[in-house]
Amino acid sequence: VPRVLLLLPTRSYRIPDLLDAARRVRADIVVASEEPSAVEELADGGLLTLDFTDPEGSARRVRELAATAPIDAVLGVDEDTALTAAAISAALGLPHNPVDSMRAVRDKTWMRTLLDAAGVPAPSGREFSLDDLPDRVATEVPYPCVLKPTFLSGSRGVIRADDPDELTVAWERIARILEEPDVARRGGTAARRILIEEFLPGAEVALEGVVTKGVLTTLAIFDKPDPLEGPYFEETIYVTPSRLPAFERREVERVTASAAAALGLQHGPVHAELRVHNGRPAVIEIAARSIGGLCSRALRFGAGLSLEEVVLRHALGMDPEPPARETSAAGVMMIPIPRTGKLVAVRGVSRAKTVPGIQDVVITIPQGQRVVALPEGSRYLGFLFSRAASPEGAEQALREAHAKLEVVIR
Ligand code: ADP
Ligand code: CA
Ligand code: CA
Numbered sequence: 097v098p099r100v101l102l103l104l105p106t107r108s109y110r111i112p113d114l115l116d117a118a119r120r121v122r123a124d125i126v127v128a129s130e131e132p133s134a135v136e137e138l139a140d141g142g143l144l145t146l147d148f149t150d151p152e153g154s155a156r157r158v159r160e161l162a163a164t165a166p167i168d169a170v171l172g173v174d175e176d177t178a179l180t181a182a183a184i185s186a187a188l189g190l191p192h193n194p195v196d197s198m199r200a201v202r203d204k205t206w207m208r209t210l211l212d213a214a215g216v217p218a219p220s221g222r223e224f225s226l227d228d229l230p231d232r233v234a235t236e237v238p239y240p241c242v243l244k245p246t247f248l249s250g251s252r253g254v255i256r257a258d259d260p261d262e263l264t265v266a267w268e269r270i271a272r273i274l275e276e277p278d279v280a281r282r283g284g285t286a287a288r289r290i291l292i293e294e295f296l297p298g299a300e301v302a303l304e305g306v307v308t309k310g311v312l313t314t315l316a317i318f319d320k321p322d323p324l325e326g327p328y329f330e331e332t333i334y335v336t337p338s339r340l341p342a343f344e345r346r347e348v349e350r351v352t353a354s355a356a357a358a359l360g361l362q363h364g365p366v367h368a369e370l371r372v373h374n375g376r377p378a379v380i381e382i383a384a385r386s387i388g389g390l391c392s393r394a395l396r397f398g399a400g401l402s403l404e405e406v407v408l409r410h411a412l413g414m415d416p417e418p419p420a421r422e423t424s425a426a427g428v429m430m431i432p433i434p435r436t437g438k439l440v441a442v443r444g445v446s447r448a449k450t451v452p453g454i455q456d457v458v459i460t461i462p463q464g465q466r467v468v469a470l471p472e473g474s475r476y477l478g479f480l481f482s483r484a485a486s487p488e489g490a491e492q493a494l495r496e497a498h499a500k501l502e503v504v505i506r
Contacts, residue, residue, distance in 0.1 A: 097122060097123065097124050098121070098122075098123045098124070098168040098169065098412050099123060099124040099125075099126065099165065099166060099167050099168050100118050100121075100123045100124070100125060100126070100167070100168060100169045100170070100171065100408065100411070100412070101126045101127075101128060101158065101167050101169070101170045101171070101181075101184065102114055102115070102118060102125060102126070102127050102128070102171055103128050103146065103148060103170065103171065103172040103173070103177035103180055103181055104127055104128070104129055104173060104177070105129070105130060105148065105173065105174065105176070105177060106129055106130065106131055108173050108174065109388075109389055109390055109460065110173045110390070110392070110404070111173075113390075113392065113393070113402060113404045114171065114173060114404050114408075115127075116402070116404070117402055117404035117405040117407075117408045118408060120401075120402075120405055121405060121408055121409060121412065121414065123168075123169075123408070123412070124142075125142065126142055126143070126144065126167065127142065127143050127144075128143075128144045128145070128146040128154075128158075129143070129144075129145060129146075130145065130146065130147065130148050131145065132145045144157075144161070146158070146180065148176045148177055148180045149176065150180075151179055151180045151182070151183035151184075151195065152183060154180050154183065154184055155180075155183040155184045155186065155187035156187070158170075158184045158187065158188070159184075159187045159188060162188055167188060167190075168190070168412055169185075169190065169408065169411035169412045170184045170185050170188070170190065170192075170411070171407065171408060171411055172385065173385070174385060174388065175201075175202050175249070175383065175385060178198060178364075178384055178385040179195065179198040179199065179202065182194070182195050182197075182198045182364075182384075183195050183198075190411075191309075191362070191363040191411075191413070192362070192363055192364070193307075193360075193361050193362050193363055193364050193384055194360050194362065196360065197359050197360035197361050197362075197384065198384055200359055200360070201359055201361075201382060201383055201384050202247060203246055203247060203286065204221075204244065204245075204246040204247070204291050204381065205221070205223045205246050205289070205291050207359065207381065207382070208221045208291070208293075210358050210359050210360075211355055211358050211359075211379060213358070214354065214357070214358030216351065216354050216355045216358050216379055217351060217376065217377065217378040217379065218355075218378050218379045218380075219242075219293040219294045219295070219296045219378060219380070220238075220293065220294050221291050221292060221293035221294070222236075222237065222291070222292055223246070223289055223290070223291050223292075224289070224290050224291075224292060225288055225289060225290075226271055226274065226288045226289070226290065227288070230263065230264040230267040230268070231260075231264065233263065233267065233292070234260035234263045234264055235260065237263070237292045238294050239257065239258055239259055239260075239263075239295075240256055240257065240258045240294075240295035240326075241256070241257055241263070241292050241293060241294055241295055242254060242255070242256050242257075242292070242293045242294075242295050242326070243255050243256075243257060243263065243266045243267060243270055243290055243291070243292050244270070244290070244291050244292075244293070245270060245273065245274060245279075245283070245286075245287070245289075245290065245291070246286050246289050246290075246291050247282075247283050247286045247287075248273075248279070248283075248474075249388070249474075250331070250388075250473075250474055250475075250476075251328065251329040251330060251331060251470060251471070252273065252470070252471060252472070252473065252474050253269075253270045253273045253274070253471050253472075254328070254329050254471060255269065255270065255326070255327055255328060255471055256295055256325075256326025256327045256328075256329075257327075262327070263292075266327070267290065269471065269472075270290055270471075271290075273471070273472055274287045274288070274290075275287075295326070296371045296373065296378055296380070297371070297373050298371040298372050298373030298374075298378075299319070299320075299340070299371065299372050299373075300319075300320040300324050300369065300370070300371050300372075300380070301317055301318060301319055301320065301338055301340065301348055301369070301370055301371075301372060301377075302317070302318040302320065302334060302367065302368065302369050302370075302387070303316075303317050303318075303348055303349065303352045303366075303367070303368045303369075303370065304316045304317075304318070304365075304366075304367055304386065304387055304395070304403070305352065305365070305366050305368070306364065306365050306366070306406070306407065306410050306418055307356050307361050307362060307363055307364060307365075307366055308363060308410070309362065309363065310356075310357065310361075310362050310363075311353075312349070312352060312353040312356050312366070313417065313418055314349050314352075315395070315397070315403070315406065315418060315421060316336045316337070316395055316421050317336060317337065317338040317340075317345055317348060317349075318334040318335060318336045318338065319334070319335050319336070319338045319339055319340070319487065320332075320333065320334060321333050321335060321491055328470040328471045329470075330432050330470050331430050332429055332430055332432060333427060333428070333429045333491060333494055333495075334391060334394065334427060334428050334429075334430075335425065335426070335427040335487045335490050335491045335494075336394070336395070336421070336425065336426055336427070336487070337421075337425060337487060338487075339487055340372060341375075343375075344372055344375055344377070347372075347375070347376065347377050348370055348372065348377045351370060351377045351378070351379060352366070352368045352370065352377075352379070352382065355368060355379045355382045356368075356382065359382065359384075361382075361384055364384060364385075364407075364410075364411070365384070365385055365386040365407045365410070366382060366383065366384055366385075367382070367383045367385060367386055367387050367388070368381070368382040368383070369381050369382075386403055386404075386407055387403070389430060389476060389479060390428075390458060390460070390479045391428045391430070391479070392404060393428070393456070393479070393481055394426045394427060394428040394481055394482075395421060395426065396421065396422045396426070397418065397419040397420065397421050397422070398419030398420065399419075401419060406418050406419065424483055424484065424485060425483070425484050425485065425486050425487040425489065425490040426481070426482065426483045426484075426490055427481070427482045427483075427484075427487070427490035427491055427493070427494050428479055428480065428481050428482075428494075429479065429480040429482075429494040429497075429498055430476040430479060431459075431476055431477040431478045431479065431480060431498065431501070431503075432469075432470075432476065432477065433467045433468065433469045433470075433473055433475070433476065433477050433503075433505075434469065434503055434505065435469050435505055436466075436467065436468050436469045436472070436473070436505075437466070437467065437505040437506050438464065438465070438466055438467070438505065438506050439461055439462075439463055439464065439465050439466070439467045439477075439503075439504075439505055440463065440464075440504040440505065440506050441463060441502075441503075441504045442459050442463075442477065442478070442501060442502070442503050442504070443501070443502040443503075443504065444500040444501045444502050445457050445459060445501065447500045448480065448497040448498070448500040448501055449497075451493055451496045451497040451500065452493065453482045453483060453484045453489055453490065453492075453493030454480065454481070454482050454493050454494075454497045455481040455482060455483050456479075456480075456481045457478070457479075457480050457481075457497065457501075458478050458479045458481075459477060459478035460475070460476065460477070460478045460479070461475060461477055461478065467505060477503060480494050480497050480498060482494050482497070
């Protein structure tokens with residue numbers, strides 16, 4: 097029986113799906129979390145506490161434990177835990193991504209630098225300090241451009257500017273986000289930096305894959321059919337299979353593989369986002385983890401495996417090749433937060449569930465909580481899932497179901 101260590105931040109959406117996957121591969125499960133659990137002592141090695149912000153310390157701790165009870169795979173769920181998982185895997189001699197690569201992919205400027213050095217198509221960019229004068233910065237960048245923090249996610253603080261006036265407004269707005277106490281603490285020196293890139297037009301896609309000994313296998317390519325033109329970049333609908341022409345899909349795979357290689361990724365899941373303009377893809381970003389939120393629930397492989405199972409089986413070396421995605425089309429919509437305020441109610445959920453093709457509707461924010469719209473916000477209201485014979489059908493079902501929801505925010 098394989099033994100797997102799962103690094104689960106207490107607030108992750110993905111805990112049930114990952115636990116489920118571990119049970120389905122019939123593994124013994126050890127769960128590590130960042131907060132001590134009251135039952136740790138009783139759990140007989142099945143629970144432990146690790147400081148996910150200290151990859152080396154976590155690796156030492158797990159190596160001691162593994163001396164008596166070996167561990168066969170280590171899996172994280174987000175950027176922080178994926179980095180710690182890599183450090184632990186290195187200490188245990190398991191296949192893993194180099195820890196330096198994991199650090200590079202978490203830093204948008206570092207990632208840009210490595211992609212540029214390898215000649216991978218990507219927007220040009222330049223990093224500035226919050227100490228720079230925005231009026232001055234405004235004269236030194238191309239327009240339209242995109243301003244962004246280097247270490248956040250979910251499009252938080254990502255703002256397009258078409259001229260110097262818009263740039264200074266965006267700059268101040270991002271500076272305020274970076275000064276929020278939890279953001280400042282998490283970012284450290286990175287919370288003093290703003291990356292400014294040329295704005296790349298074109299259709300956006302996401303590629304989900306796994307890298308095995310440096311070779312990329314594509315699991316799915318998603319189209320993002322809602323235009324992402326800014327000024328804020330709210331992610332909404334993802335639909336697979338992609339409707340791009342076959343040769344453009346192959347280019348997306350080729351460019352993603354070159355990006356993974358440029359970053360030194362060797363083993364594990366990747367989630368890449370690209371823009372395709374005039375048939376040519378460019379990398380917006382690539383993460384060394386699988387897709388976030390509950391989006392993975394849109395995917396099913398082989399005889400009904402979840403993405404988490406595919407990733408776990410990959411980490412355990414169980415399949416010579418990952419199984420193919422099902423043949424039907426599937427979609428997911430990250431339900432946007434229309435404005436900032438207190439969430440009073442989300443009405444129409446059961447009506448949305450009756451829309452043909454809709455598989456599930458999951459609201460992830462409890463009533464009564466404060467919700468924050470982009471660009472300051474960091475969460476989605478929930479997720480809609482669809483399945484249909486064609487990508488058009490999967491997209492249409494999501495739009496219809498979303499139209500049935502009434503989100504009341506005060
Ligand atoms: P995050 O890590 O928060 O997701 P990204 O760098 O991926 O930040 O940016 C979020 C979104 O903003 C992208 O998916 C894309 O739609 C848009 N975007 C970011 N950078 C650019 C760019 N240089 N040109 C065009 N669009 C961009
Ligand atoms: Ca990201
Ligand atoms: Ca992104």
